[in-house]
Amino acid sequence: MSNPILQISQWFEGLLLGWGLAEGFVLVLMQAIGAFVVIMVGFTTVIALIWFERKLAGRLQDRLGPNRAGPYGLFQPFADIIKMFTKEDTTPAGADKVPFNIAPVLMVASVLFIWAVIPFAASVVGTDISVGVLYIVAVGSFGIVAALMAGWSSNNKFALLGAYRAVAQMVAYEVPMVLVLLIPVLLARSMNLSDIVNAQSTWFVVIAPLAALIFLISSMAEVGRAPFDLIEAESEIVAGFHTEYSGMKFGMFYVGEFLHVWTVGALISVLFLGGWNGPGVDTYPLLGVLYFFIKTFFGYFVISWIRLSVPRIRIDQMQAFNWKFLTPLALVILMVTAVLDKSLELAGVTSLGYTLAMLAANLVIGWITIEILKKIEPTKARQEFPHRPVAVAPKPTEN
Amino acid sequence: MNGFDFIFLFVALVTLVSAFKVVTAPKLIHAALWLIVALFGVAMTYVLLNAAFLAVVQVVVYIGAIAILMIFAIMLTRKVMEDTGPQMNPNWGWAAILGAAFFAGLTWLLLKSGAEGAALPSLAADFDPIVELGQQLVSPNAYVLPFEVASVLLLAALIGAIVVAWEK
Numbered sequence: 128m129s130n131p132i133l134q135i136s137q138w139f140e141g142l143l144l145g146w147g148l149a150e151g152f153v154l155v156l157m158q159a160i161g162a163f164v165v166i167m168v169g170f171t172t173v174i175a176l177i178w179f180e181r182k183l184a185g186r187l188q189d190r191l192g193p194n195r196a197g198p199y200g201l202f203q204p205f206a207d208i209i210k211m212f213t214k215e216d217t218t219p220a221g222a223d224k225v226p227f228n229i230a231p232v233l234m235v236a237s238v239l240f241i242w243a244v245i246p247f248a249a250s251v252v253g254t255d256i257s258v259g260v261l262y263i264v265a266v267g268s269f270g271i272v273a274a275l276m277a278g279w280s281s282n283n284k285f286a287l288l289g290a291y292r293a294v295a296q297m298v299a300y301e302v303p304m305v306l307v308l309l310i311p312v313l314l315a316r317s318m319n320l321s322d323i324v325n326a327q328s329t330w331f332v333v334i335a336p337l338a339a340l341i342f343l344i345s346s347m348a349e350v351g352r353a354p355f356d357l358i359e360a361e362s363e364i365v366a367g368f369h370t371e372y373s374g375m376k377f378g379m380f381y382v383g384e385f386l387h388v389w390t391v392g393a394l395i396s397v398l399f400l401g402g403w404n405g406p407g408v409d410t411y412p413l414l415g416v417l418y419f420f421i422k423t424f425f426g427y428f429v430i431s432w433i434r435l436s437v438p439r440i441r442i443d444q445m446q447a448f449n450w451k452f453l454t455p456l457a458l459v460i461l462m463v464t465a466v467l468d469k470s471l472e473l474a475g476v477t478s479l480g481y482t483l484a485m486l487a488a489n490l491v492i493g494w495i496t497i498e499i500l501k502k503i504e505p506t507k508a509r510q511e512f513p514h515r516p517v518a519v520a521p522k523p524t525e526n
Numbered sequence: 527m528n529g530f531d532f533i534f535l536f537v538a539l540v541t542l543v544s545a546f547k548v549v550t551a552p553k554l555i556h557a558a559l560w561l562i563v564a565l566f567g568v569a570m571t572y573v574l575l576n577a578a579f580l581a582v583v584q585v586v587v588y589i590g591a592i593a594i595l596m597i598f599a600i601m602l603t604r605k606v607m608e609d610t611g612p613q614m615n616p617n618w619g620w621a622a623i624l625g626a627a628f629f630a631g632l633t634w635l636l637l638k639s640g641a642e643g644a645a646l647p648s649l650a651a652d653f654d655p656i657v658e659l660g661q662q663l664v665s666p667n668a669y670v671l672p673f674e675v676a677s678v679l680l681l682a683a684l685i686g687a688i689v690v691a692w693e694k
Contacts, residue, residue, distance in 0.1 A: 268590025
């Protein structure tokens with residue numbers, strides 16, 4: 128019983144062939160079932176994640192979170208889903224109906240496409256394509272199209288403003304993300320995600336910590352969560368590009384966002400945290416699925432933690448941070464990693480020496496970056512306001 | 527007709543219909559959205575030809591960058607929200623003649639090649655198109671010069687953008 132998933136699929140394939148179905152048809156059917164199972168795993172995990180994130184938000188913000196429906200509020204997501212389904216489905220007057228209805232589907236699909244190439248364990252991979260990393264970048268662009276379609280077709284100026292902001296942010300942050308995605312590719316000598324996981328006898332987060340950090344930041348901007356949630360800033364533009372959506376169509380954007388964060392966690396796990404690598408996976412390959420999901424959950428937790436801790440940034444800060452900080456830094460670490468990797472290989476150092484040299488290079492770049500940031504004083508004079516307390520707590524009385 | 531032919535015909539039909547819609551859609555924004563479908567159909571054709579890298583690059587470059595820029599440009603035009611106005615300009619006759627000549631030429635070339643009805647050549651099991659492509663791009667005997675010229679051009683464009691945006 129080293130690999131029950133493969134055994135079940137082989138048994139089922141044998142059963143279908145035994146019924147006298149054509150081989151090609153069975154192959155297509157098995158692929159369809161596999162895709163369905165992966166999508167359902169994604170969706171059902173998101174139901175649990177919504178509950179978890181709301182509870183976490185409650186803890187971090189000193190409140191209770193959902194606690195009425197079921198023990199610890201566990202049934203709250205189900206109540207929300209039923210509410211979503213029963214709500215009226217509205218379409219604004221003057222809306223462009225077809226793009227308006229396609230946009231939410233495309234938004235969720237752009238995230239689900241990524242799950243097709245993620246290796247859950249050594250032998251549990253949807254599609255093992257040789258261009259995995261580039262494929263992830265490619266399907267991400269459907270999300271941009273979906274945001275643009277939703278914002279434009281809603282016939283609402285706030286939706287359109289939200290779409291502009293969303294596209295500006297997604298397109299901009301794609302640049303440093305693609306640049307740092309090259310670093311795992313470069314270290315593993317392959318764009319195939321399974322090869323990248325196999326190459327991580329030392330996790331890439333140790334060899335390239337700065338790349339992992341930039342990937343985390345730019346992915347958060349791609350998802351559009353705090354501190355990058357200015358694309359749906361409720362105090363400025365109602366709800367951004369999905370202002371006019373109600374019921375399950377809004378639900379799809381909502382689920383799509385959670386699923387996207389969970390997917391980013393999975394990508395961090397695969398690209399930087401060793402994927403399904405862990406103690407004992409050689410004897411029990413299915414243990415890799417557990418390791419994969421633990422690391423994915425860690426990535427998800429970190430993103431939620433940051434989201435719940437920091438305030439929203441302004442649009443000029445968003446652009447300046449990307450173009451004046453993340454992109455140059457990503458370019459520098461890409462060049463340094465490429466040159467260092469080849470020279471270390473030519474020098475013939477051991478695996479430990481290689482790791483230490485790479486780590487040291489990253490630390491030096493990080494230190495230089497911080498020194499440069501300290502040197503650059505803000506050019507514009509900052510306006511200082513005198514501290515004016517709104518309410519002063521009474522001093523505790525001494526007993 | 528096997529499954530492969532069926533999928534190819536479906537993809538080709540989707541590409542052609544959406545390409546037709548690009549030029550006939552009354553709203554510019556719809557034309558841009560149809561263009562995305564057509565470009566995606568071309569990417570699917572690449573997949574059918576076992577060129578996964580080209581297919582993915584097609585999606586990244588054409589849908590992820592060019593189509594998005596086009597939609598932005600369309601949103602800045604005057605006719606974005608209305609259907610009125612002529613769809614043809616006075617040169618439509620020349621365009622039709624050129625299009626027909628081009629189509630006829632391509633058809634003639636394809637018929638002359640004698641490849642109709644031939645099966646797809648099968649690839650070796652360990653053949654990796656990306657490795658081949660990468661080696662060709664940096665090999666002095668192959669495409670290193672065009673590759674470097676393109677790189678210098680892009681670098682010049684990058685520096686030009688910085689110079690244009692520089693605060694005086």
